[in-house]
Amino acid sequence: MGEKVLEVEHLRTEFKQEKKKYVTAINDVSFTLNEGEIVGLVGESGCGKSVTSLSIMRLLGDTSGRVTQGKILFKGQDVLSLSNKQMRNLRGGRMSMIFQDPMSSLNPVTRIETQMMETLLLHRTKDKAQARRMAAEMLKKVGIPDVETTLRSYPHQLSGGMCQRVMIAMSMSCDPQLLIADEPTTALDVTIQAQILELMKKLQREEKTTILLITHDLGVVAQMCSRVLVMYAGRIVEEAPVHELFYNHRHPYTQGLIDCIPKIGSGVRRLPSIRGSVPDLALMPAGCKFAPRCPFASDECRKNEPELLPYEGDPTHLVRCFRTKEVLS
Amino acid sequence: MSAEPLLSVRDVVKTFEVSRGFMAKKKLVHAVNHVSFDIMPGETFSLVGESGCGKSTTARMVDHLILPDSGEIIFDGKRIDNLTDREMQTFRRDIQMIFQDPYGSLDPRMKIQDLVAEPLLLHTDMTAEERRKEAVQWLNIVGLSEAHGQRYPHEFSGGQRQRVGIARAMTVHPKLIIADEPVSALDVSIQAQVLNLMDDLQKEYNLTYLFISHDLSVVEMISDHIGVMYLGTLVEVAEKKQIFEKPLHPYTKALLSAVPQPDPDHPNQRISLEGEIPSPVNPPAGCLFHTRCPYCTDICRRVTPELRDMGNGHICRCHRTEEINQEAGKDHVQV
Numbered sequence: 001m002g003e004k005v006l007e008v009e010h011l012r013t014e015f016k017q018e019k020k021k022y023v024t025a026i027n028d029v030s031f032t033l034n035e036g037e038i039v040g041l042v043g044e045s046g047c048g049k050s051v052t053s054l055s056i057m058r059l060l061g062d063t064s065g066r067v068t069q070g071k072i073l074f075k076g077q078d079v080l081s082l083s084n085k086q087m088r089n090l091r092g093g094r095m096s097m098i099f100q101d102p103m104s105s106l107n108p109v110t111r112i113e114t115q116m117m118e119t120l121l122l123h124r125t126k127d128k129a130q131a132r133r134m135a136a137e138m139l140k141k142v143g144i145p146d147v148e149t150t151l152r153s154y155p156h157q158l159s160g161g162m163c164q165r166v167m168i169a170m171s172m173s174c175d176p177q178l179l180i181a182d183e184p185t186t187a188l189d190v191t192i193q194a195q196i197l198e199l200m201k202k203l204q205r206e207e208k209t210t211i212l213l214i215t216h217d218l219g220v221v222a223q224m225c226s227r228v229l230v231m232y233a234g235r236i237v238e239e240a241p242v243h244e245l246f247y248n249h250r251h252p253y254t255q256g257l258i259d260c261i262p263k264i265g266s267g268v269r270r271l272p273s274i275r276g277s278v279p280d281l282a283l284m285p286a287g288c289k290f291a292p293r294c295p296f297a298s299d300e301c302r303k304n305e306p307e308l309l310p311y312e313g314d315p316t317h318l319v320r321c322f323r324t325k326e327v328l329s
Numbered sequence: 330m331s332a333e334p335l336l337s338v339r340d341v342v343k344t345f346e347v348s349r350g351f352m353a354k355k356k357l358v359h360a361v362n363h364v365s366f367d368i369m370p371g372e373t374f375s376l377v378g379e380s381g382c383g384k385s386t387t388a389r390m391v392d393h394l395i396l397p398d399s400g401e402i403i404f405d406g407k408r409i410d411n412l413t414d415r416e417m418q419t420f421r422r423d424i425q426m427i428f429q430d431p432y433g434s435l436d437p438r439m440k441i442q443d444l445v446a447e448p449l450l451l452h453t454d455m456t457a458e459e460r461r462k463e464a465v466q467w468l469n470i471v472g473l474s475e476a477h478g479q480r481y482p483h484e485f486s487g488g489q490r491q492r493v494g495i496a497r498a499m500t501v502h503p504k505l506i507i508a509d510e511p512v513s514a515l516d517v518s519i520q521a522q523v524l525n526l527m528d529d530l531q532k533e534y535n536l537t538y539l540f541i542s543h544d545l546s547v548v549e550m551i552s553d554h555i556g557v558m559y560l561g562t563l564v565e566v567a568e569k570k571q572i573f574e575k576p577l578h579p580y581t582k583a584l585l586s587a588v589p590q591p592d593p594d595h596p597n598q599r600i601s602l603e604g605e606i607p608s609p610v611n612p613p614a615g616c617l618f619h620t621r622c623p624y625c626t627d628i629c630r631r632v633t634p635e636l637r638d639m640g641n642g643h644i645c646r647c648h649r650t651e652e653i654n655q656e657a658g659k660d661h662v663q664v
Contacts, residue, residue: 044516145604159605189379189543191602194587198601216516219589223597242593260521261591262546265573269550270528273521277486 002035004076005178005210006056011070013048013055015281023281025051025065026234030308033178038204038211040225040242042218042257046278048234049214053180056212057097058087074178093123096171100183102163106155113151116170123174138169142199161192165199172203182214197224218261222246227316230254233279233289236308239318250311250324252294288322296323333406334367335537336391336505341365341400341410343386347610358609360386362561363400365636368554370504373531373538375548377584378558381606384541387558388507391539392426393417405504422452425498429510431490435482441468441493442478448501467496471526488519495526502534509541524550545588549573557581560609560617563636567643577645577654579622616648624653 011029014022026048033039041049054060055067058079072079074095082090091097099105107115116135117128125131132151139147142165155163164184171179181200185193201224204211213224221228221242228245230238230253238251249255256274276293279285287304291297300322308320321327343361361383368374376384389395391402393409402410409420425448428434435444446464449455455463465475471492482490491511498506508527512520528551530536542548548555549569556566557580565578576582583600602621607613613620619629628648636646647653 044518161605189606190545190587191379191583192605193589194599194601197589198599217589218517218591222591222593222595223589246591246593256518258591260518262521262550263591264546264549264585264588267549267570267573270525271521271550273525274518275522277488277519 002037004032005035005074006033006212007071007073008032008052008056009071009073011052011055011072012068013051013060013065014068016064017282021282024234024284025281026055028308029070029231029234029236031229031236031239033210033212035177035210036204036208037227038201038213038225040221040228041212041214041231042216042221042228043231044216044257044278046281047231049216049231050182051234052231053097053182053212053214057091057095057180058082059091059097089123092119092171093174094176095178096174096176096180098164098167098171098179098181098184101187102160102167103155103187105167106163108155110154111151112153112155112158112166116151116166116173119170120173134173135169138173139166141203142166142169142172143195144169160188161195164188164192164196168196168199168203172207172209175207176209178210178212180212180214183216184213185220186215186217193220200224218258230257233284234281235289235320236318237290237320239308239316241316244317248317250317250319250327251290251321252296252323252327253290255327256293288320296326298323333370334403335370335405336368336539337401337403338367338387338391339365339401339403341387341390341397341402343383343390343395343397356610359561359612360609361390361397364558364561364563365400366554366556366563366566368505368537368539370537371531371535372553373540373551375540375542375552375555376558377542377545377548377555379543379584379606381560381609382558383561383609384558385509386561388426388509388539388541391505392424392507393420422448422501423504425501425503425506427491427494427498427506427508427511429513431487431494431514432482434494435490437482439481440478441473441480441482441485444482444493445478445496445500448497452501463500464496467500468493470499470530471496472522486519487515488522491515491523492526495523495530499530499534503536505537505539507539507541510543511540512547513542513544520547527551545585557584560606560612562617562646563644564618564646565644566636567645568641571641571643575643575654577639577643577650578618578647579624579653580618583621583623616646618647624649 009030013026014024017023043049056072117131120131120134136147139150144150144165185196225242227241229236232253238254259272274293285292288301288306291301306320306322308318311317311319341364345358345360347356347358364387378384390397397410401408442464445467446460449460468478473492512523540551552569555569555572556563559580565581576585583602586598586600604621607620615631616629616634619625634646634648636644638644
C-alpha cells in the first residue's frame with residue numbers, strides 16, 4: 001500500500017437554511033486515500049457525495065455551506081487552514097476535479113485552447129507556446145483524433161463525450177496527485193461511458209494518480225475501483241475493498257443498493273427496492289439514519305446512532321450498523 | 330397471443346429541417362428512417378438506443394405530437410397518423426404518456442389531486458366530486474394517500490412525482506401507455522419501485538407499453554420485445570430473450586457489453602466502439618453503423634443493408650449477420 005494522499009477526519013459540513021438555522025449535510029465523514037488507488041464513493045442522490053468532494057476541494061465558496069468540524073489533510077498538509085491563494089495553487093494543480101456535466105463546466109465563450117492553457121500557465125509554465133504544446137499533447141493522450149481543430153473549437157462545437165475528454169485532459173494536464181471525479185460518465189451514453197472509463201483507468205495506471213470516483217452506478221464501481229465507501233444521509237455507512245463490498249457487505253443499505261440494480265442477463269422481471277426515500281436534511285430521524293427504511297431496524301436502532309466500526313476486527317471493512325449479524329443471514 | 334397488433338408502425342420516416350446560419354442552405358436531419366414494428370395487446374415493446382437515435386421522435390409520432398413525413402401508424406385497427414388534432418382527440422384517451430422528467434411534467438401550481446383528475450375533465454363528463462373520488466382511488470393504487478392529493482408537486486420526491494404521473498395517465502383507462510425514459514431521472518433504489526408498479530398495473534389492467542430507454546438493464550426487466558435503434562433506423566428487433574442471449578447485430582453486442590456489470594468478478598469482455606455516433610445531418614453511406622463497426626467490410630461501406638428475418642421473428646439489419654455469428658459463435662456476450 002502506498003503513501004497516504006488524502007486523509008479526511010471527522011468532516012462535518014453545514015448549510016445555512018434560513019436565518020440562524022443550519023442543516024448538517026455531512027457528518028463525521030472520515031476516510032483515507034492511498035497513492036495510486038481508485039476509491040468509489042456511492043450512494044443515492046442527496047446523501048452528501050458531492051458535498052464531500054466540494055468540501056475537500058474547498059469549492060463551497062460563496063454558497064451557504066461551510067465546513068464546521070474536522071480535518072482534511074492532503075499529503076499531510078491541512079487544506080482547511082490554507083489561504084485562498086495557497087488553495088488556488090493547489091487546486092487544478094496537484095488536486096483536480098472532473099465534474100458531472102461536461103457541457104456546462106467548460107466556459108462556452110472561450111476556445112478549448114485558451115481554457116486548457118489557463119490551467120497550464122498557472123501551474124506548469126510561463127511560456128505560452130509551450131503551454132499550447134502541452135495542451136495538444138494532453139488531448140492526444142485522451143484520444144481526441146483531430147487535436148488542432150479541437151483546440152480551436154468552442155465547447156458547443158464538441159459532443160458530450162469530446163467535452164468530457166477535454167475536461168479529463170484539462171484536469172490531468174498538471175499531473176495531479178489526487179483527482180476527484182464527480183459522476184464523470186453519468187451524462188454520457190454507455191458506449192461513450194465505456195471509452196471514458198477505459199481512459200481514466202489507463203491514465204491512472206500510467207501516472208499513478210489517486211482517484212476518488214463519485215458515482216451512483218455500482219456497475220461502474222465494480223469495474224473501476226479497488227475500495228468503496230458507501231454514504232447515506234451524510235454519513236459513511238460502510239467501507240470495504242470492492243470484492244468484500246459486493247460479496248460480503250454488512251450494512252442493510254449496501255445490501256439494498258446492490259439488490260435493486262437490474263443485472264443484464266439475469267432474466268428477472270421484478271426487483272426488490274428500498275422502501276421510502278432519503279430523509280430530508282432538516283428532518284433527520286434520531287438514532288440510525290437508515291432505520292426508517294431498514295428491514296432489520298430494532299428499537300435500539302431507532303434510539304441510538306451506531307458508530308463506524310471494523311466488522312469482525314477487520315480494519316479494512318468498516319460498517320455503521322448494530323445488526324450486522326442479521327444482514328445476509 | 331391474439332392476432333391483431335394494438336399498434337402498428339409501418340415504414341415511418343421523419344426528417345427535420347435545420348439551417349446553419351442566415352442564407353445557408355437548408356439541411357435535413359434524418360431523425361427516423363423507415364421504422365416499422367408491431368405491438369401486441371398486453372405486451373411491452375421497448376425501443377433502446379443512444380441519445381439522438383430517434384427513439385423519442387418515434388414515440389412522439391405514435392402519440393401524434395409529431396406527424397411523420399411518410400409511413401403509417403395504425404392504432405387499434407385505425408390509421409391515426411393522418412388524423413387532424415381534433416379527430417385525434419377521441420384516441421388521446423386510449424394513448425397516454427409518462428414522461429422522463431418528473432420535475433418538468435407536472436404543473437407546479439396545481440394540487441396533486443387536480444393534476445391526477447385533469448384527464449377526466451377532458452375525456453369524461455364526470456362531476457367534480459366523481460373526478461375527485463376517482464383521483465383519490467388512483468393515488469391509492471400507485472401507493473400515495475388521499476392526504477398527498479392536497480399537496481403541490483414541489484413537496485414530492487422524484488419517485489413520488491413519477492407515481493403521480495402514472496396515476497394521471499391511468500385515470501382514463503388507456504389501452505397504450507408510452508413511457509419515455511420514465512425511470513432515467515430516478516435513483517436505482519427508486520427505479521425498482523416504479524418499474525414494479527408499472528409491471529403490476531400492466532397485469533391488472535392489461536396495459537400495453539411502448540417503453541423508451543437508453544438503459545438496457547431496465548429494458549430487460551420490463552420488455553417482451555425489444556427494438557434497437559441506431560441513427561434513426563431499427564438495426565435489430567427480437568424477443569427480449571433473443572436480444573440478451575443471442576444478439577445478432579454488432580451494435581447490439583457492443584451496447585450490451587458496454588453496460589458496466591455490478592460484479593467485480595465479471596470478466597471484462599467489452600467490445601469497444603471507436604469514435605462517436607455520426608451526425609444525422611450527414612449520415613454515412615451504406616450501413617449507418619459501418620464507421621464504428623469492428624466487422625466492417627467493403628460492401629458495408631457501399632450498400633445499405635435491409636432488415637432480414639433470421640428466424641423466429643428475430644430481425645437484424647446487417648450484411649454479415651451469418652458470418653459474424655458463425656465465427657463469433659463462442660464469444661457471444663456472456664453476461
